[in-house]
Amino acid sequence: MRSFIALLSLSAVLFGADGYAVYKKHCMQCHVELISKQETMKIFKTLKAPPMVEVSNRLKENVLITDDDDDVKRRVIIAFIKDYIDNPSLDYSMCHAGAIERFGIMPSQKGELDADEKEAVATWVFDRYEDVTFD
Numbered sequence: 001m002r003s004f005i006a007l008l009s010l011s012a013v014l015f016g017a018d019g020y021a022v023y024k025k026h027c028m029q030c031h032v033e034l035i036s037k038q039e040t041m042k043i044f045k046t047l048k049a050p051p052m053v054e055v056s057n058r059l060k061e062n063v064l065i066t067d068d069d070d071d072v073k074r075r076v077i078i079a080f081i082k083d084y085i086d087n088p089s090l091d092y093s094m095c096h097a098g099a100i101e102r103f104g105i106m107p108s109q110k111g112e113l114d115a116d117e118k119e120a121v122a123t124w125v126f127d128r129y130e131d132v133t134f135d
């Protein structure tokens with residue numbers, strides 16, 4: 001499975017957009033890449049949006065599918081992220097109520113990213129935080 005994910009990531013770099021570069025260009029202004037919950041609470045009032053690690057974790061916790069195949073869940077979450085980039089909505093938000101109250105709903109990025117960039121950043125968001133844990 002890991003070799004398959006590595007192959008997909010390599011393919012994105014060779015043949016399409018680089019997810020991390022897309023994140024840095026379009027998402028980093030609001031979403032901190034990697035921060036612990038403890039550190040998040042220390043700077044919570046200065047954050048513009050939920051940290052990306054929390055976005056990824058919330059999606060993985062809340063997207064429920066009946067298929068036990070991890071790759072199916074991965075593809076569903078990536079598809080959700082790609083759609084949410086253009087069509088953010090309170091109805092589909094997976095943030096905690098406190099995060100929605102603090103940050104509101106993400107503004108639509110429709111027209112800001114092309115299809116390759118959305119695919120790349122959505123894949124990066126899923127894969128980047130696959131094995132991230134904080135003590």
